[in-house]
Amino acid sequence: MRRPVHARVSxxxxxxxxxxxxxxxxxxxxxxxxxxxxxxxxxxRVAIVEAGASVGGNHSWSSFVADVTPEQAAWTAPLMAHxxxxxxxxxxxxxxxxxxxxxxxxxxxxxAAVAAxxxxxxxxxxxxxxxxTQVTLADQRTLTATAVIDGRGQGAPSGQxxxxxxxxxxxxxLEVELTAGHGLDGPIIMDATVPQLDGYRFVYTLPFGPRTxxxxxxxxxxxxxxxxxxxxARVLDYIAAQGWTVARVIREETxxxxxxxxxxxxxFWDAAPxxxxxxxxxALFNPITGYSFPDAVRVADLIAGLPSLDAPRVYAALxxxxxxxxxxxxxxxxxxxxxxxxxxxxxxxxxxxxxxxxDADLVRRFYAGQSTWWDMVRTMVGRPPVPLSRxxxxxxxx
Ligand SMILES: Cc1cc2nc3c(=O)[nH]c(=O)nc-3n(C[C@H](O)[C@H](O)[C@H](O)COP(=O)(O)OP(=O)(O)OC[C@H]3O[C@@H](n4cnc5c(N)ncnc54)[C@H](O)[C@@H]3O)c2cc1C
Numbered sequence: 001m002r003r004p005v006h007a008r009v010s011x012x013x014x015x016x017x018x019x020x021x022x023x024x025x026x027x028x029x030x031x032x033x034x035x036x037x038x039x040x041x042x043x044x045r046v047a048i049v050e051a052g053a054s055v056g057g058n059h060s061w062s063s064f065v066a067d068v069t070p071e072q073a074a075w076t077a078p079l080m081a082h083x084x085x086x087x088x089x090x091x092x093x094x095x096x097x098x099x100x101x102x103x104x105x106x107x108x109x110x111x112a113a114v115a116a117x118x119x120x121x122x123x124x125x126x127x128x129x130x131x132x133t134q135v136t137l138a139d140q141r142t143l144t145a146t147a148v149i150d151g152r153g154q155g156a157p158s159g160q161x162x163x164x165x166x167x168x169x170x171x172x173x174l175e176v177e178l179t180a181g182h183g184l185d186g187p188i189i190m191d192a193t194v195p196q197l198d199g200y201r202f203v204y205t206l207p208f209g210p211r212t213x214x215x216x217x218x219x220x221x222x223x224x225x226x227x228x229x230x231x232x233a234r235v236l237d238y239i240a241a242q243g244w245t246v247a248r249v250i251r252e253e254t255x256x257x258x259x260x261x262x263x264x265x266x267x268f269w270d271a272a273p274x275x276x277x278x279x280x281x282x283a284l285f286n287p288i289t290g291y292s293f294p295d296a297v298r299v300a301d302l303i304a305g306l307p308s309l310d311a312p313r314v315y316a317a318l319x320x321x322x323x324x325x326x327x328x329x330x331x332x333x334x335x336x337x338x339x340x341x342x343x344x345x346x347x348x349x350x351x352x353x354x355x356x357x358x359d360a361d362l363v364r365r366f367y368a369g370q371s372t373w374w375d376m377v378r379t380m381v382g383r384p385p386v387p388l389s390r391x392x393x394x395x396x397x398x
């Protein structure tokens with residue numbers, strides 16, 4: 001006989017529960033699904049099962065406003081802790097400010113929104129086994145639902161999963177309070193005037209407040225190794241080079257995000273049991289940046305719009321969406337192959353510098369994954385900032 005389920009929910013011990021939907025992992029993708037269902041399908045009994053102490057972990061998630069539809073920008077607006085109307089890029093021979101809305105959600109705003117929506121959240125609940133309609137926790141409790149959605153993140157190096165050819169965008173960021181104002185009026189998305197090390201290197205700076213900045217030392221690398229001490233020192237060097245003085249370090253974050261070069265998305269799904277998946281588990285990320293906020297917003301709308309949430313239907317819908325999204329993004333994976341396989345690591349910055357000389361609308365559509373055919377032609381034509389023979393090699397292998 002199955003033991004009754006007593007879930008620790010926000011510190012309370014509740015009676016046994018049955019669920020319509022279990023969201024395995026309380027990260028970005030599942031957090032947004034929970035919010036969208038609470039708003040549009042409040043009759044559903046949804047539970048988030050999270051191994052950590054709270055929903056959302058320790059992140060900030062930034063994205064361009066134009067990456068999602070105006071309706072999606074509106075329903076995610078309450079999550080945004082920071083907003084800007086423009087951003088800058090800096091390269092050795094090219095500095096530019098682009099008018100494009102950029103915004104940042106945080107773990108704290110996501111956790112607060114989920115709590116306010118009244119979603120059932122089980123924290124400190126590590127899942128050790130997962131099937132299409134049930135999960136087993138480390139303490140051997142079993143929870144069942146009409147469907148389970150696996151949103152447990154990329155997990156142990158998914159970059160090594162054979163069906164997908166992935167490289168890494170890796171970074172370490174420090175959110176710091178400065179002793180005086182930084183003088184920035186918007187993010188610096190890429191400052192590639194720094195010494196080029198370990199592939200394409202740039203520094204990413206978000207001014208969260210008049211004296212508060214998040215500064216990330218970032219690398220587009222062939223390897224996934226990340227030395228926190230080295231990167232932390234480089235962040236502090238960069239801060240000092242801007243003429244800023246750190247009053248205190250508020251927070252540190254590190255990431256090794258997937259950058260997609262190639263792969264067989266059907267084989268990726270076939271390699272796992274038929275359980276619905278979202279977020280990085282479903283390879284739903286921007287192939288160029290490894291970012292997944294806009295994809296997670298779209299998936300939350302997709303789930304909320306399904307006529308019924310039985311396990312086979314949810315699996316089929318998410319798999320189809322993931323495979324179609326992957327197919328639609330082959331142009332961006334081709335550009336990644338140009339960046340990683342045709343450009344010498346120390347010269348990769350030239351590819352990006354050339355790209356940022358293009359039309360602002362083209363750049364906006366590029367990050368939104370909405371490049372037109374003409375955009376693709378414009379991105380590719382002209383003197384390639386990589387050796388022609390190596391560029392041709394990539395084209396021929398493609
Ligand atoms: C430091 C950092 C900064 C990033 N910045 C951005 C950004 O600015 N913009 C952007 O779009 N993307 C960003 N990303 C990339 C990507 O959007 C995030 O990684 C995003 O959180 C992925 O969402 P997800 O839902 O797939 O997984 P996650 O948000 O990682 O959620 C997975 C959740 O599952 C839980 N979990 C894992 N295993 C278990 C288990 N066995 N049992 C129960 N729970 C489990 C984890 O604790 C976690 O809470 C960033 C990533 C990192 C690491």
